Amino acid sequence: MIYKLIKILFIIAGITSIAFYFLNDWPVWPIFVILLGYIALILVLSTNIQLNFFVKAYHNNPGFSENAVALSFDDGPTEETLEILDILDRHQAKAAFFCIGRNIEKYPEIFKEIIDRGHIVGNHTFSHTRKMGFLSSKTIQAEIEKCDEIVRQTAGLNLNLFRPPFGIINPKTKRALENTGHKVMGWNKRPYDAITKSPEKIIHRITRDLKKGDLILLHDNMPKTAPILEQLLVILKQRNFRTVRPDKLFDIHAYN
Ligand SMILES: [Zn+2]
Structure with a gap:
């Protein structure tokens, strides 16, 4: 609703500036300012999942009853996932894995292993395409449904x-999700591990200002994640943080 209002206001401003340009000899720059302003606003709104602007998502739960934080891993399953599962086992931690359909097809046994070891899995689209922000709602829906179908065939679960992917939620994603009915899980601790080289920096970004009920985002498709996770779990223990599985943090169901 607010988005529609913003869109209408920008359209009115755009038409007015174009009309003034032709009829009243106004300069051309107000037209570009309005256009760029609109593009910038949409970019900010669709790439900041925590704003809950287009879709309400689960990011953290500061009111959680225990001194616990939650772990989540994106972009698997891969061969790296197995070591991560071993580390989680050693620390008796349960996490959420948001898996890419294409990777589940490639590593069905690793995918089943995630579930067998007591973690939950979620949908992270079929292809995780870089064009995510430019897809039609129909294509996004197909991406989600294809991943769902692979999970059903591989593990018999309804996600x-x-x-x-990339935390992008725009009006097209919103429409696709209205049709598929999935709940959206975001995060509130994103260390940008995929684009940051230094493990120390990644751990610092997670642990500085870490509070109970926080949800951490990592990726199980990189060799550096295992040592980072090992260190992180030691720090969590030193700070008396337990880990809680994300579905339990928000009291929601991972499967239908
Ligand atoms: Zn991803």
């Missing part, structure tokens, strides 16, 4: 949770 309830979705995490958008």
